[in-house]
Amino acid sequence: MNELVKMVVVLTILSASSGLILASVRDKTLDQIKFQQLVNEKAPAIKKILGDTSNDPLTSKFEISEGKAPIEFFVGSYGGDPNTVVFETFGTGFDGKIGLMVGVNLENDQIKGIGVTTHSETPGIGSRAKTEPAFAAQFAGMDLNNSFKVKTDGGKVDALSGATYTSRGVCMAATNASEIYKRLKPQLIEKAKTASNKPAPKEKE
């Protein structure tokens, strides 16, 4: 009996202190990790999608939360007109979540461009969703009011050869983006205007 009590006590104390340490480390590194993800994963995708904007999309952003975690929207202005927003959605690929940045033109609902951010797909196979420009390029110009499917499932998207699951994951993320967009469009148009009125870097004005 005595031994049993000791085992329980030791394990409990050990687990509790482990939890305490992890919580505090996570707390300390949370902002830095978010920053790293913004710089290393999101920023390149956003820049690629938006190209030559007249503002800095990384600073003119806003958040909308729908109960769950807030979604960040980055606004791109062309000639002073904040008509494009970029946001991240997720789909399930071959090996976990695939993050996808989707840029959409608020005026005609057309996709401006997409870019894969965080993923854990097989290097050299599924990872081509991120590295092969041709795969992302085929989404540009499509209507974001529709859902997305690969050709074998009866859709319009050419899957990456050998990476059907990954391609489906990207389509799933794009479909999620479509749903979010349809739900939030009125809010987006309004908020994009106010966000782009915030002070932006001078040299680009």
Add this chain to the structure above:
Amino acid sequence: MAKTVAQEFIKGLWAEIPPFRLVLGLCPTLGVTTTVKNGIGMGVATAFVLVCANILVSMLRNVIPAKVRIACFIIIIATFVTVVELLMQAYAYALFQTLGIFIPLIVVNCILLGRAEAFAFKNPIIPSIADGLGIGIGFTMALGSIGAIRELFGTGAILGTQIMGSGYEPFAFFVQAPGAFICLGLMLCLMNLVGSK
């Protein structure tokens, strides 16, 4: 058990160098050693966890009941691995991206459990630190050298700088998975050859 601290340290560098002599921890050895940088990054992360876990296991060796020791080891190791993962994500994101899933997998690396069980649980703190450092550095060296060979033959470069002449056709086989097995096999063979003399 009359070994000195220095001996405990040195044995990890040659006589018990993990992937070659103990043939432990093969998953990261085969998985991440496509370049020198990845190999060394993985080695350092593992070494850090190994030293910390050895210290804690050794400190608590009289408190932990023998029947639940494995569970305790796993809690200790998993805690340090998660700390490393978070720190790497926060301060070395590029490395975190390339090592990916292999960082959380350090938890199930048998070197860690092996050292905790076979050494730290039975020895005082100072020898345990020496043991952890020795094995950890040995593991880093091994991963680094396999990485160097694979990177050199597979891409013609080391640490990103081109070494082979421009006429060299990269032997891409070496940076793929089968190349890892063959490279490890050849190195094991070489070490046995040198050791048997």
